[in-house]
Amino acid sequence: MSITTNLKEIQKQIPEEVRLVAVSKYHSVDDIREAYNAGQRIFGESKAQELIAKHEELPQEDIQWHFIGHLQSNKIKYIAPFISLIHSVDTFRLLKNINKEAKKEGRIIPCLLQLHIADEDTKYGFSFTECKDMLKEGKWKELKNVKITGVMGMATFTEDENLVKSEFKALKDFFSEIQKEFFTTNEDFTEISMGMSQDYSIAIKEGSTLIRVGSKIFGERIY
């Protein structure tokens, strides 16, 4: 199977309102170019250095780069000039630091709040309680160079579809809850980033608006 075929296959399965982030981490610029030539425009990367190098080599006019990994504050400045969406904001401090770099660039950077929804403790993200506490505190409202546009989560890596489904449902419910409580005046608070190669079909059924698919498009990653 080629990258082009894989992309077409996935596009066929997803409704119009769901956008596909092609997760290209660890894959070459040539692979990304193939996906680009097949019409893909949103790419996700999880390491700042790798993202910067790829951004430089690939068409700059119409690719939207999404950052999906754990972001270190000292790396923000390198991606701030061009990043389209940061999926992985997991502390208020990080949000504040993104705001600072965005301000230097004269930009407003869209960000998602990453929630810890999995039954595993290896993954980053706010707990639901931590996230609500942060929102209640209210300091985020003073950050004029970031815009919170939704939430992101990763389900447990398991064959147990019911568990995955319940985790995605919990994220969707949390999204609706904080939307009502904190974001009624923000019409851009619309994104629920959930679903990867293994579980994007379940995620779409549970209300995902952005799926992040890597290996199902590009093949296995070689680390």
Ligand SMILES: *Cc1c(COP(=O)(O)O)cnc(C)c1O
């Ligand atoms: C790597 C990664 C993906 C893509 O994973 P696949 O299983 O290859 O689809 C999605 N989301 C995040 C946050 C990732 O780090």
